Amino acid sequence: MREDTIAAVATAMGQGGIGIIRISGDESANILRKIFTTPKGVELLPRQLTYGHIRDGQGAVIDEVLAVYMPAPHTYTTEDVVEIDCHGSIVALRKVLALVLSEGARMAEPGEFTKRAFLGGRLDLSQAEAVMDLISARSDKAYDSALGQLGGRLSEAVSAARKSILDTLVEMTVNIDYPDEDIEELTYARLSQALSDIYDSLTELRKSADSGRIVREGIGITIVGRPNVGKSSLMNRLLGESRAIVTDIAGTTRDTIEEATNIRGIEVRLTDTAGIHETDDKIERIGIERSRKALNEADLIIMVIDGGEKLTSEDFEIMKALEPKKSLVLLNKSDIGCEVREEDISSTLKGVEIIRTSMENGEGLEEVGDFVEKMVYGGSVRQSESLTVTNIRHISLLEQAITAVLDARNITEKKEPLDIIEIDVRNAYDLLGEITGETASDDIINEVFSKFCLGK
Ligand SMILES: Nc1nc2c(ncn2[C@@H]2O[C@H](COP(=O)(O)OP(=O)(O)OP(=O)(O)O)[C@@H](O)[C@H]2O)c(=O)[nH]1
Ligand SMILES: [Mg+2]
Numbered sequence: 001m002r003e004d005t006i007a008a009v010a011t012a013m014g015q016g017g018i019g020i021i022r023i024s025g026d027e028s029a030n031i032l033r034k035i036f037t038t039p040k041g042v043e044l045l046p047r048q049l050t051y052g053h054i055r056d057g058q059g060a061v062i063d064e065v066l067a068v069y070m071p072a073p074h075t076y077t078t079e080d081v082v083e084i085d086c087h088g089s090i091v092a093l094r095k096v097l098a099l100v101l102s103e104g105a106r107m108a109e110p111g112e113f114t115k116r117a118f119l120g121g122r123l124d125l126s127q128a129e130a131v132m133d134l135i136s137a138r139s140d141k142a143y144d145s146a147l148g149q150l151g152g153r154l155s156e157a158v159s160a161a162r163k164s165i166l167d168t169l170v171e172m173t174v175n176i177d178y179p180d181e182d183i184e185e186l187t188y189a190r191l192s193q194a195l196s197d198i199y200d201s202l203t204e205l206r207k208s209a210d211s212g213r214i215v216r217e218g219i220g221i222t223i224v225g226r227p228n229v230g231k232s233s234l235m236n237r238l239l240g241e242s243r244a245i246v247t248d249i250a251g252t253t254r255d256t257i258e259e260a261t262n263i264r265g266i267e268v269r270l271t272d273t274a275g276i277h278e279t280d281d282k283i284e285r286i287g288i289e290r291s292r293k294a295l296n297e298a299d300l301i302i303m304v305i306d307g308g309e310k311l312t313s314e315d316f317e318i319m320k321a322l323e324p325k326k327s328l329v330l331l332n333k334s335d336i337g338c339e340v341r342e343e344d345i346s347s348t349l350k351g352v353e354i355i356r357t358s359m360e361n362g363e364g365l366e367e368v369g370d371f372v373e374k375m376v377y378g379g380s381v382r383q384s385e386s387l388t389v390t391n392i393r394h395i396s397l398l399e400q401a402i403t404a405v406l407d408a409r410n411i412t413e414k415k416e417p418l419d420i421i422e423i424d425v426r427n428a429y430d431l432l433g434e435i436t437g438e439t440a441s442d443d444i445i446n447e448v449f450s451k452f453c454l455g456k
Contacts, residue, residue: 003025003026003079003116004025004105004106005023005024005025005026005027005028005031005104005105005106006023006024006025006105006106006107006108006109006112006113006116007021007022007023007024007031007097007100007101007105007106007107007108008021008022008097008107008108008112008113008454008455009021009022009093009097009454009455010022010083010113010455010456011088011093011455013090013093014088014090015088015089015090016088017088018085018086018087018088019085019086019087019088019089019090019092019093020083020084020085020086021083021084021086021093021096021097021100022081022082022083022108022113022455023081023082023083023084023100023105024075024076024077024079024080024081024082024108024113024116025079025080025105026079026080027103027104027105028069028079028080028081028082028105029069029071029080029082030103030104031082031100031103031104031105032044032067032069032082032084034103035054035055035056035096035099035100035103036052036053036054036055036065036067036084037052037053037055038050038051038052039051039052044067044069046069046070046071047068047069047070047071048068049066049067049068049085050066050067050068051065051066052064052065052066052067053065054084054086054096054099056099062092062095062096062099063086063087063092063095063096064087065084065085065086065087065096066084066085067082067083067084067085068082068083069081069082070082070083073120076113076114076117076122077113077114077116077117077120077122078116078117078120078121078122079116079120084096084100108454108455109449109450109454110449110450110451110452110453110454110456111132111448111449111450111451111452111453111456112449113455113456114128114131114132114449114452114456115128115445115449115452118437118445118449123150124152124155124436124437124438125434125435125436125437125440125445125448126149126154126155126158126391126394126435126436126437127149127150127151127152127155128437128448128449129149129391129393129394129448130146130147130149130150130154131150131452131456132451132452132453132456133145133146133149133390133391134146134147134150135453135456138218138267139218139262139265139266139267140262140265141265141266141267142267142390145388145390146390148387148388149390153387154387154389154394154435155435155436157205157387158205158432158435158436159436160201161198161201161202161205161432162429162432162433164194164197164198164201165198165405165425165428165429165432166429167194168191168194168195168198168425169422169425169426169429171191172191172418172421172422172425173422175418176418176419176422188412188413188415191412191421192409192412192413195405195408195409195412195425196409198405198428199402199405199406199409202398202401202402202405203402205387205389205398206389206395206398206399206402208387208388208389209388209389209390209394209395209398214266214299214376217267218260218266218267218268218269219266219267219268219269219299219300219372219375219376220268220269220271220297220298220299220300221268221269221270221271221298221299221300221301221302221372222271222273222291222294222295222297222298222300222301222302223235223270223271223272223273223301223302223303223304224273224276224291224294224295224301224302224303224304224318225275225276225303225304225305225306225315225318226275226276226277226306226312226314226315226318227250227251227252227274227275227277228248228249228250228251228252228275228306229275229304229305229306229332229333230304230306230332230333230359231253231272231273231275231304232244232245232246232252232253232257232272233246233332233359234272234302234304234330234332234357234359235257235259235270235272236359237359237362237365238261238263238268238270238365238368239259239261239270240261243257243259244257244272250275251274251275251279251281251284253272253273253274253275253287254274254283254284254287255274255287255290256271256272256273256274256287256290256291256294257271257272258270258271263369263372263373264369264372264373266372266373266376268372271294271298273287273290273291273294273295274287274288274290274291275288275291276288276291276292276314276317276318277314278314292321295321295322298326299326300326300327300328300372300375301322301326301327301328302327302328302329302330302368303318303319303322303327303328303329303330304330304332305329305330305331305332305340305345306332306333307331307332307333307334307336307337307338307339307340307356308333308336308337308338308339309339309340310339310340311340311344311345316348319345319348319349320348322349322352324349324350324351324352325351327349327352328352328353328355328368328371329345329349329352329353329354329355330354330355330356330357330364330368331345331354331355331356331357332357332358332359333358333359333360334356334357334358334363334364335358335360335361335363338356342354353371355367355368355371393435393448394435397431397432397434397435398432398435400431401427401428401431401432402428404424404425404427404428404431405424405425405428407424408421408424408425408428411424
């Protein structure tokens, strides 16, 4: 027997239509046969969902279920796998699981099923990690990205980079081992070029991580402006519901309000804030303090200006506190008319994008969506096929590999001996291998899977 047989509840623990118990390992089918009875004439065949009853040692019915037995190796774990569809009651699941454990299975550790898929060679480490991302994805974009990674898109890119590094290593080794042989000499210039190419492809991959972070964590948008300009109205428009109180009284919003939503499939954390202005009101002052704090934490700040009035000194004060790069200005209340000259804004916030909007008739909201999308995808056309690195572990390994390649190139330019350069190149090769798990130690592998949820 290669490994223990493991079992766990694979569905979320709570009430549901059904709950699934998963068993994996050599004993799976035996355990099922001991606790599962089928009606007369019905046989349990591989890969056939079969109706029957789970019974305890005394023959008492514990649950009415559908069960399936899937023989190795074409299963999730590459081992024999059994799944039992129980009623989705915590009690039923607990009882059936206890029975399975008493028949010889042991409770699975978090991520152990997927770990077995990895150890069985069905998934590499980055694909196994994608399983976790897939389960926890909260937006279409995060989901697509995880699905691509599960399909091996990241593995392919990393393997291609490793292949180039390996080619370089082989060429170097030949030159180190047989320096006198009549082999085409690996000139430093050529080595330097090869390392530059590898560096370029790795930095390209690394760049995708910036939008990858947004894909994964979403983007934080804070709405600021002086009182009564339409900040809360914008919040409600973006949320598609009346979350924030809107009145014509200046100072309606006194505390920051945070809500999560989706803009074009991008996860967004929206913060509406108290209008910033000079005031003696104690509560308002605290609210304004919070507005300033939210301002510092945002990925994007949307400043709302009442276009129906001339700019005030407060508008200028707020503009001065912003950075054009991560700001967007809305000239709101366009339905009323426009008293503001855009030049006055762009001369204070150089290069900032200005959109005329109306929360009354919805003008300009499409453009706000375009802006957010452009910001996240760096202006490039949205490609669902594009690869984004989202995992912190992968980003860190990529960065270390990039540093190693850069070091190698620098000492190549100084014409240091090849065997010294080789150390850095080999290091880069191993670091990239940790992404896919080819060179990852047991500790790293255990660490990765410990973050999984139970039953996966
Ligand atoms: N005509 C018109 N009125 C608007 C528009 N946007 C907001 N308003 C009105 O302006 C008033 C203030 O809107 P709010 O959304 O509460 O403004 P706010 O910036 O959140 O205000 P405070 O919370 O007080 O800082 C309300 O009466 C809104 O109905 C718009 O585009 N056009
Ligand atoms: Mg408000």
